[in-house]
Amino acid sequence: MAEHDDKIKVIIADDVAETREILEKALYFEKDIVVVAKAANGREALQLCKQHQPDVVLMDINMPELDGIAATEAIVAQIPGTQVIIMSVQSEQEYLRRAMLAGAREYLIKPPDTDELVRSIRHVYKLRASAPRLAAGSTDTTTARTDQGKVIAVFSPKGGSGCTVVAANMAVALKQITNKRVALVDGNMVFGDVGVVMNIVANKTVLDLASRVNDMDAQLINDVTVPHTSQVRVLLAPPDSQSGEGISPDQLRSVLEGLRSQFDYIVVDTQTSYDDRTLTLLDVADRILVLMTLELTAIKNVKQFCELAGPLGYPDDKLMLVLNKADSRLGIRAESIEGQIRHKVTAQIGNAPYEMTLALNQGVPLVIDRRNHPVAKDITALAALTANALAPAAPAQANGAAGNGKAAAAAPVPQEAPSKGLFGRLLTKR
Ligand SMILES: Nc1ncnc2c1ncn2[C@@H]1O[C@H](COP(=O)(O)OP(=O)(O)O)[C@@H](O)[C@H]1O
């Protein structure tokens, strides 16, 4: 299809002929988009995707023969360059979740308005260029399969990048799409903000676990974590900075290891610091979402962190670089940053200062109250991507060499983390 080489090639899959026509017409005047084929069911969509290798498929969920979820799964597995946008009516929320887990990159509620449709197509097309897409079960290279929960640390080497807000939204989004057991942990012992962002006031905090790491059982963990309306359970930071300072890195490590037995996902908000507590949280994590904003100072610090990751014993695939507050008007493009810091940007979260601050002040994460806001969708997509990246390994791909964060973190970083700060650690590794 040489004549379409410079355009975003789209396939429309919907069993209702009228819907296919409406969508095609809506895209007709977009100079950078071309509809290369239309399918009336999932099987046809898969076949046409193999034939045309489109950039984007608009996929209805409910279709005969092969439904949109099964078709998405097949396309994700078989045609790596194709991104799927799933479409469904409002009442199919449960299917939407499954579709995101099957590897869809974005979802649209039917009928989408033209602006939203076009924006989504361009958006997932851009993701194609930067991010590896992770199909369920295809990426985790852990050798030993366990039922232990996965720890996802949200970290930024630049303060104010959005760690707390993103961690809170990620935890809720993970709950929404996987319906597994999710904990949100405030890993900032001194200036913990998670309680505010989630609007939780409680007198149980991490102190209650840290002081009893040796008899931490399901009952104690249940007592100390605070239930949120989203069904995420929250482990709050100590009430005052003095008691926070008293918690040791080893205690924190034990707390997180204890939580692994009770939760499937443990999302940890961390502070911007290279102190021993924060480094311990990063050591323990299976994945670190490294947040970066489009400011030169943030980029500089992230570059520095990526360079430290090797010496700290974190393999490349442990870090997931996330561009937060992404805005094309800021004059820096994600692609140019990737070259500079020599790390792929895994995902982008749009910029919505007003909505984010309002959500923060109201104590209700955006993914709860405004699920269809583009930024909420970005975070939901990131949650799905992360869940997929952490899914158990497909046996054929399991090899001990690379290791995911957990395996790798356990190997080069001693269990008894040296309390020597960043420099001490780097020196002992020589
Ligand atoms: N995607 C976003 N768009 C706009 N503003 C954001 C976004 N993410 C976070 N913010 C804002 O950035 C500020 C810092 O967020 P916060 O989560 O406290 O950062 P950190 O925990 O990294 O210091 C807050 O005002 C928050 O509302």
Ligand SMILES: [Mg+2]
């Ligand atoms: Mg914070």
